[in-house]
Amino acid sequence: MAAVANPSVLKTMPYKPSGYHRLASVMSQDANIAIFRRFQELNMLRLLSLQAEIFDLQGHFQFQCQSDDSSNDPLEVQYSRYFLELRKSGKSASGHQWQMLTELGIKLDEYMQQLSSIESPRKSQLAVLRDWLQDSKGGSCFQMGREARLWDGNLEKDFVTLRANDGENDIFTVWITKLIVGIFRRCCGCGGRVVDEESQLLSYDDSILNTASTIIATVMSSVLPVVTILVLYAVKNTVKRICITIGFTAVFAAFLAIFSTARRIEIFAATATFAAVEVVFIGSALSS
Numbered sequence: 001m002a003a004v005a006n007p008s009v010l011k012t013m014p015y016k017p018s019g020y021h022r023l024a025s026v027m028s029q030d031a032n033i034a035i036f037r038r039f040q041e042l043n044m045l046r047l048l049s050l051q052a053e054i055f056d057l058q059g060h061f062q063f064q065c066q067s068d069d070s071s072n073d074p075l076e077v078q079y080s081r082y083f084l085e086l087r088k089s090g091k092s093a094s095g096h097q098w099q100m101l102t103e104l105g106i107k108l109d110e111y112m113q114q115l116s117s118i119e120s121p122r123k124s125q126l127a128v129l130r131d132w133l134q135d136s137k138g139g140s141c142f143q144m145g146r147e148a149r150l151w152d153g154n155l156e157k158d159f160v161t162l163r164a165n166d167g168e169n170d171i172f173t174v175w176i177t178k179l180i181v182g183i184f185r186r187c188c189g190c191g192g193r194v195v196d197e198e199s200q201l202l203s204y205d206d207s208i209l210n211t212a213s214t215i216i217a218t219v220m221s222s223v224l225p226v227v228t229i230l231v232l233y234a235v236k237n238t239v240k241r242i243c244i245t246i247g248f249t250a251v252f253a254a255f256l257a258i259f260s261t262a263r264r265i266e267i268f269a270a271t272a273t274f275a276a277v278e279v280v281f282i283g284s285a286l287s288s
Contacts, residue, residue, distance in 0.1 A: 019142045022196075026132065029195040032161075033129040035121050037150055040158045043114060050111045057107065061100040068097055121161040126151070128201075138199035224252065225277050232281055241285070245278040 017025050027034040068076040079086045079097050089095030090102070130151055133139035143150065151159070195201050228248045232241050253271040256262055262270070 023133075023139060023142075026196050026201065030201070032121075032125045033132070035126060035129050035151065035159050035161050038158050038160045047111065047114050050107060050114065054104065054107050054111060057100065057104050061097070061104060064097045064100055119161060121159055125161060126159060132196070132199060132201055135199050138196065138201065225274060228274075228278060229281050232278065232285075238282070238286065241282050245275070245282065248278065249275045 016022075065080060068079045071077055075085060075089070079089065086095075086098050086101075090098035131138075133143070133151065134141055141148065153159075228245075231244060231248075235241050235244060249271060252274050253267060256267045256270060260267075
């Protein structure tokens with residue numbers, strides 16, 4: 001028989017979680033790496049099964065509705081026109097239509113829950129979790145058997161995260177965020193909140209990173225028109241100025257389309273405003 005530890009002795013000993021217990025503690029302190037398997041292929045199979053089942057139930061339900069509509073019973077004829085009578089029929093043995101509708105509702109609820117949109121983690125979030133699991137001072141590859149491959153895979157869309165991705169998620173913002181985190185680590189030593197003492201896993205406040213990236217993006221977008229005017233001022237030839245204007249406007253529009261999540265109408269409005277500033281300068285230079 002296995003020996004049972006004395007509860008009074010356990011109370012005096014500091015508890016150091018290990019394995020899944022330690023991983024759960026880390027995830028609870030940093031929701032960015034609270035990442036779980038979506039089991040997408042199995043979910044797709046389940047959805048296909050539900051879809052087929054709902055489709056079959058729909059056929060039987062429609063047949064029952066037609067049967068009730070053509071019935072000689074005056075109550076059954078009212079089922080398709082009066083939901084109150086349809087609900088009342090559920091208490092009787094002849095309420096097949098209501099029973100089928102109820103069963104359809106249960107299956108549809110399950111089907112729609114499966115289809116509900118859950119965000120996928122960013123590559124950086126998944127990378128942090130994988131690094132911690134393999135770190136000798138972190139998870140130290142504690143998982144065994146098939147479970148050791150739970151967070152493997154090249155498709156980030158196969159995973160879901162409980163942490164919503166706040167702020168912009170465009171290429172520029174992701175790059176700026178990596179740059180800021182790198183500066184924090186090199187210049188400040190840490191700059192984040194320690195969520196695992198032994199491995200020194202750090203969690204950075206998303207609001208601070210988003211604010212910093214917004215400031216940098218705003219300053220760059222504010223400086224770009226001034227730089228354009230400076231270039232146009234240095235060039236005295238009007239034809240060359242017009243060509244430079246076309247080039248800067250195209251680059252500005254391309255940067256907005258690639259490095260932001262702005263809609264087309266927003267990109268068009270911003271580009272038109274930018275081009276208007278350039279045209280006004282060229283017009284004023286010609287008149288002078």
